[in-house]
Amino acid sequence: MLVIALDTSTPAVTAGLVVLDxxxxxxxxxxxAVNPRAHGELLMPHLLAALDEAGRRLADVDAIVVGDGPGPFTGLRVGMVTAAALGQALDVPVHPVCGLDAIAxxxxxxxxxxxxxxxRRKEVYWAxxxxxxxxxGGPAVQRPADVPVDGYAVAAGESAEALGLTAVEPRHPAPAGLVAVAAAELRAGAEPAPLVPRYLRRPDAAEPAPRKPVGGLR
Structure with a gap:
């Protein structure tokens, strides 16, 4: 089974082809590529470059796995919208997975x-x-000092050092890790879960307040 793996839930822009056997x-x-400002610019070129390297075509793909977060609003949407569009165009299932699970x-x-x-905001996503x-436990978003670390000596992920524990690789979700999380569902031909971004915060944007009356008129 040939699977596309995509993730934009962290500053890393990740695209790959994974064989599941x-x-x-x-x-x-x-x-x-670690570039938090270039998810939209790099994701599809990354995928096309991976296809070219492997000598495969989009038509060869059997399924897609995409990280559904947690992650920042703008970056996370890029990966999920791309995966949804590819899944519809290729008529293949799209399986969302937690990016923290893929790292673990x-x-x-x-x-x-x-x-x-x-x-961001001096906080971490953790599980x-x-x-x-x-x-x-988790996923949750908290300040590093508030993450319950008792009983743990090791952490992975780009913010592992912030927890004061021994850091191990990987720092970001990798294609093989993303597919590993969904492997049982892929092998069983299970129906994918809904493509719902795993946001742990409300958006920064807010509806504007009503305009104040001009000149004292009501």
């Missing part, structure tokens, strides 16, 4: 683990995992 997810081509499943550590990524990589 009996041996587990295997990346055959991928492009990753690929982490270079065998025991319990925290994952933390940058949420906790047991040794089997089952999520046991």
């Amino acid at each position: 009996d041996g587990g997810p295997r990346s055959v081509a991928e492009r990753v 499943v690929a982490a270079g550590h065998d025991g319990p683990l925290l994952v933390a990524t940058d949420a 906790a995992y047991d040794a089997a990589r089952t999520r046991t």
Whole structure:
């Protein structure tokens, strides 16, 4: 099974092709660039470059996996809208997965683990995992000092150091990790979950207040 993997939930712009077979997810081509201001500009060129490197076409793809967050509003929308459009055009299923889960499943550590990524405003998105990589807490958004770190010695993700724990790779979701999270559903041909962005904050934008009367008129 050939799967497109996309993620724009972090400053990394990630696109890749992953083969899912009996041996587990295997990346055959991928492009990753850390640039929080270029998700829209880089995502499709990344994907097309990966297809070209692998000698594959969009028509060869069997499914799409996309990170659904948590992440900033603008960047996260780029990946999810792109995945939805590709899924509709290619008539293939699109499976959303938590980007923190994708980092956890690929982490270079065998025991319990925290994952933390940058949420801006001096906060982090975080989630906790047991040794089997089952999520046991989160995802949530908090200041690093408020994240419950007792019982954990290791963290992954770009903001791992902010938790005061030993940091391990990866720092961002990778294509093989994204597909690993959805592997059971992909193999079973299960119906994908709805494509709903995993926002943990209200948007910064707000409706404008009513205009004040001019010249004292009511």
